[in-house]
Amino acid sequence: MTTAPHGGPDAQGIPRWDFSTNANACGPCPSALAAVQQADARHYPDPAYTALRESLAAFHAVDAARIVLAGSASEFIGRFTAWMAREGGQRVWLPVLAYGDYAHAAQAWKFERVHDPARAHLAWLCEPSSPLGEVEPFARSVVASGAQVVLDRAYEPLRLSGRCGLEPAALRQVWQLWTPNKAMGLTGVRGAYAIAPERAVAEARALDQLAPSWPLGAHAVALLDAWATPTAQDWLAHSLQTLREWKRQQLSLLDALGWRALPSDANYVCAAPPRPLDAPALRAVGIKLRDTTSFGLPGHWRLGVLPPEAQAALGTALRRAEVFE
Missing domain, CATH: 3.40.640.10 (Type I PLP-dependent aspartate aminotransferase-like (Major domain))
Incomplete structure (x- = not known):
């Protein structure tokens, strides 16, 4: 069975640090849950x-x-x-x-x-x-x-x-x-x-x-x-404040690592690494990004905004040469 490319869990289960989807990383909303x-x-x-x-x-x-x-x-x-x-x-x-x-x-x-x-x-x-x-x-x-x-x-x-x-x-x-x-x-x-x-x-x-x-x-x-x-909408409004700060930090991390990020108004960003990534190697250490080739944008990866702990794990992995081809 073939499926369309998508972010999120795969045959290896749920990634520990899942940058591949665009869900609100502050969630789940308590009242909705x-x-x-x-x-x-x-x-x-x-x-x-x-x-x-x-x-x-x-x-x-x-x-x-x-x-x-x-x-x-x-x-x-x-x-x-x-x-x-x-x-x-x-x-x-x-x-x-x-x-x-x-x-x-x-x-x-x-x-x-x-x-x-x-x-x-x-x-x-x-x-x-x-x-x-x-x-x-x-x-x-x-x-x-x-x-x-x-x-x-x-x-x-x-x-x-x-x-x-x-x-x-x-x-x-x-x-x-x-x-x-x-x-x-x-x-x-x-x-x-x-x-x-x-x-x-x-x-x-x-x-x-x-x-x-x-x-x-x-x-x-x-x-x-x-x-x-109103309860869910109030929670959402507060979560956006947090996501803005996390996004600022994530963009700073990518810039420091030599990635070229494209403009974005949302809780995700597309960016090109300084050299090709070895996605399976990243996945092996619990990190998943979203290859944007299926969107028509080869050579880039979409990263949802995640908390600082996830960003630290991403930074550590990307500094290791083995995650690059």
Whole structure:
């Protein structure tokens, strides 16, 4: 069985120092973790997720009919692409560097990738972008193109600087995809949701109809419910202050070791080492980074921001010649 490249645990288990994922390293959020642990797994959730939809809608100040629930961001990406194909979509626009599932879903449904967003039926945006953590430079022209646009906001809650490149009026015209498990430090709980554009309630209903029964289990419902509470949001705001300091320290470490880091507004950074890395050697000492070749950025590694103890372990390993090829 082959799987798409991804960070996190592998055949060797959970890395002791896992820089390869972008989860909030201050987590898990205590209130969200408690909600997940107390979830009633003995019973099915409400198949319509009525209370959850209303909670998320209130959190974002939108109509509940605009909330589309999904098993994960990747599940939504696949379902949305399938819906577009059913509606006659044939061409897709993607950022130059992007999460691989956008292209994977497009290829599965035989979409042609185009470079001019005005020719696209479907377009994907991500801010802060993955893997770079920056503003998408073509976002405004993509929104104005007339395509169905999905803005992946997985890392918006973990933004450490800057601001979204789209104004509120533009945001109301696009689909907004949210995956709070990263911000809550609970990536093992799969669950996501999208907010449909203002005048796309019928389209949101069509996407709901394409979903399997109960796309969210009890634990995902608990996580998303907790995410929308003031307690979790206050914890998140405080965690960002810590992450900013950890990021400053991590960038200083990489610079001292001769790495060239690219700009990033998020809780991760892409950087090029002074010479090629031996990833298996790093993994053998409990450290995992994310090779960005699958994103379209060879020669670089994405590193999530981790606490000083993890940074010290990384520094020690990188100073040893055996982790370089």
